[in-house]
Amino acid sequence: MSSSTSPGLSAPLKIAAFRNLWMANIVSNVGTLMQSVGAAWLMTSLTSSTTLVGLVQTASTLPVFLVGFLAGVLADTVERKRLLFWSQLWMLVVALVLAVITWMGLITPWVLLGLTFALGFGAAISLPAWQATVQDMVPRESVPAAVSLNSIAFNVARAVGPAIGGVLVAATGAASAFFVNAVSFVAVIGAVTTWKPAARQKSRLSEDMFGALRAGFRYLIHSKRLQSPIIRASAFNFFASVVWPLGPLYARDVLHTTASGFGLLLAFFGTGSIVSALLVPRLRSVMQLERILAVGSMISASSLIGLAFAHEFWVAAVAIFFAGTAWVGVLVNFNVATQTAVPAWVRGRALSFYLLAFQGVLALGGLLWGYLAGHIGIAPCFQVAAGGLVVGLILTRYFPISLNEDVDLRPSMHWPEVHESIDLDVEDGPVLVLVEFQIAPERADAFRETMRGMREQRMRNGAHRWRLYQDIQDPQRFVELFRVDSWGEHLRQHERLTVTDLEVQTAALAFHEGPEKPRVHHYLNIEG
Numbered sequence: 001m002s003s004s005t006s007p008g009l010s011a012p013l014k015i016a017a018f019r020n021l022w023m024a025n026i027v028s029n030v031g032t033l034m035q036s037v038g039a040a041w042l043m044t045s046l047t048s049s050t051t052l053v054g055l056v057q058t059a060s061t062l063p064v065f066l067v068g069f070l071a072g073v074l075a076d077t078v079e080r081k082r083l084l085f086w087s088q089l090w091m092l093v094v095a096l097v098l099a100v101i102t103w104m105g106l107i108t109p110w111v112l113l114g115l116t117f118a119l120g121f122g123a124a125i126s127l128p129a130w131q132a133t134v135q136d137m138v139p140r141e142s143v144p145a146a147v148s149l150n151s152i153a154f155n156v157a158r159a160v161g162p163a164i165g166g167v168l169v170a171a172t173g174a175a176s177a178f179f180v181n182a183v184s185f186v187a188v189i190g191a192v193t194t195w196k197p198a199a200r201q202k203s204r205l206s207e208d209m210f211g212a213l214r215a216g217f218r219y220l221i222h223s224k225r226l227q228s229p230i231i232r233a234s235a236f237n238f239f240a241s242v243v244w245p246l247g248p249l250y251a252r253d254v255l256h257t258t259a260s261g262f263g264l265l266l267a268f269f270g271t272g273s274i275v276s277a278l279l280v281p282r283l284r285s286v287m288q289l290e291r292i293l294a295v296g297s298m299i300s301a302s303s304l305i306g307l308a309f310a311h312e313f314w315v316a317a318v319a320i321f322f323a324g325t326a327w328v329g330v331l332v333n334f335n336v337a338t339q340t341a342v343p344a345w346v347r348g349r350a351l352s353f354y355l356l357a358f359q360g361v362l363a364l365g366g367l368l369w370g371y372l373a374g375h376i377g378i379a380p381c382f383q384v385a386a387g388g389l390v391v392g393l394i395l396t397r398y399f400p401i402s403l404n405e406d407v408d409l410r411p412s413m414h415w416p417e418v419h420e421s422i423d424l425d426v427e428d429g430p431v432l433v434l435v436e437f438q439i440a441p442e443r444a445d446a447f448r449e450t451m452r453g454m455r456e457q458r459m460r461n462g463a464h465r466w467r468l469y470q471d472i473q474d475p476q477r478f479v480e481l482f483r484v485d486s487w488g489e490h491l492r493q494h495e496r497l498t499v500t501d502l503e504v505q506t507a508a509l510a511f512h513e514g515p516e517k518p519r520v521h522h523y524l525n526i527e528g
Contacts, residue, residue: 009281011138012146017195018137024191026153028088031184033161035095036060037266038169038177039116040248041259042102046109054245054370057362059116063124064359072352073212075129076345080136084192087126092185094118099178124359128352134339135347136197144336144403145281151332152277155324159270166263207492215462215492216349222459225341225407226350228399230357232293233334235395238361239388240300240327242381243269243307243320245366250378255313268317272324280332289403290396293330297393300326301386308382331358337401343409343498408499415494418522426488432523433463433490435480438514444470444478447511451480453504458482461501462493476513487524 012018039060043053064071074083098115101107138146165177207215220226243250251262283292299322306319335354342350373381439447448468455466463482471477484490512518 009145009148009278011142012149015137017197018134018146020191021133021137021188021195022149022153024187025150026157027187028184029154029157030161030164031095031181033157033266033270034165034168034177035098035119035181037162037165037259037263038174039112041166041169041262042107042174043109043112044248044252046107046112049109050249050374051367051370052109052113053248054366054373055113056116057245057366058364059113060120060123061359061363061366063117063120064127064355065363067121067124068128068352068356068359069213069216069349070209071125071355072128072216072349073209074125075132075348075352076216077207077209077212080129080133081192081195081197083129084126084133085189087122087129088185088188088192090125091119091122092182092189094122095178095182095185099175099182102173102178103175124355127355128348131335131339131351131355132348133197135344140340143339144284147336147339148277148281148332151328151335152274155270155273155277155328157270159267159274162263162266162270163260164263166258166260166266169263170259211489212349216346216353218462218464219342219346219350219460220353222456223341224399225402226338226353228401229334229337229341230354231399232395232401233331233338233354234357234361235392236297236300236330236334236389237358238365239385239392240304240323240330241362241365242304242369242385243323244362245369246373246378246381249373250307250316254311254378255316257313261313265313265317265320268321269324269327272321272326273328276325276328277332280329283329284333284403289333289401293333293401294393294396296326296330297389300330301389304382304386304389308379308386333401333403337403340403340407340409343411343496345496410499411495412497412499412502413495414502414505415497417494418491422524424487424524426491427486428524429484429486429489430525431484431487431490432525433482433484434521434523436519436521437478437480437508437512438476438518439478439511440513441475443511444475447478447508450504450508450511454480454508457501457504458493461496462489490522 013022040053040056043056047053094115098107098112098119101111101115134146134150135143168176168180220230247265248262251257251265255261255265257265280292303319303323303326307316307323310316310319338350338354339347369381369385372384437447451468455468458466459482462484464485465481465483467481469479469481471479484493509518
């Protein structure tokens, strides 16, 4: 449960940079959601294929799957302000092209999908940087509130944008919605331009693209705290997101409504999301996180069952309101858990993994749910998705979630600087590091258990091999060995260590009984 002393929901809004970008984000999201309604409804008028209708969602989310890792590396290695500026400008131009082509009557299903994909590409490049800027602007204790506010911003837009978009599309056509979306990017470009971020602390050891990608994957593989929210969010999102690809078909074929009716349905979803985002910070103070997630999944499943059997518009509106409530109540917590699970040096890459999983299942779901609806119908798809949400609760046992409030991820910089006796280049290597311990026999088992945590720490921060050996002739002597790819990568390990890493190392050092500190040796591979 969260601390009762956590800052209130409004605390991040007192920071001018966050407040300006937050308001601009609302404007941009209104335009984006108007565009989404226009694209989805336009596709239903261009084709009768349920698969092509479902592919509208796939086209907008597939870019995250294709370039998500690259976007995460860029968020960690280039100036985030510049990255956000150019990605927003790209989306402005693409949205304007889409508006003009549609207005001229030249739009086809595949042109619509192609330009939707191009918009998704811009969003994919900017998303990790956008989310990583939260901790560039607000203190760590305000991150949950800032994430909730960003969710509110999106869902205020979700409540307003689809309704306006539906009316506009019904009255004047999809081209108008596309043009409004293009104009909306101007607000974000303006806010980004005026933002003056603090100078980022630059490492003396820059990473190349391949090395940064490899370091990010290595961190993911050896961090259960990061894996859990990603896996759980993917499972929830795959089933709960069924309303997105099937929503236009449900509105047209089951409720027999128009584009404005479809937009109104999405507005109810957005309103439910706002209510949830407002309540989540308070719920964390009175309810365990896992219980919030379980209740959210059950509400989402119940809402899908309601949609499966609803044939009246207002019954469906109530069901989709609670679907929106559950959606945000669950996903905001997964997002916060991801952001607080990693140190600053890998935050952009961690968020790209989360967004890849999040958007990847949206892309896959758009294809599969659209295909399945063409064979078994829309209502049975909602029922299958509801069952999947219930079954997915079993993941709670194997991938528990924590907001990591007791984890201090600030750099500790506690490793002493290595004095080199030979000239070394950062590319030299591999390097073998050896640490000698003297451990009393009666404490050996406890020491080995503690060193398991040390292994994960070493591997997360740069090692790719780790072993613990016991001297056969001197059973009290233990040797820890780990290998890194290069001398530069080992020096980066020095910079990546956190205060929590220091606590683990302090616990291991407490077992050492020699007259001096454990001896550390560095060996450079020179042949073979």
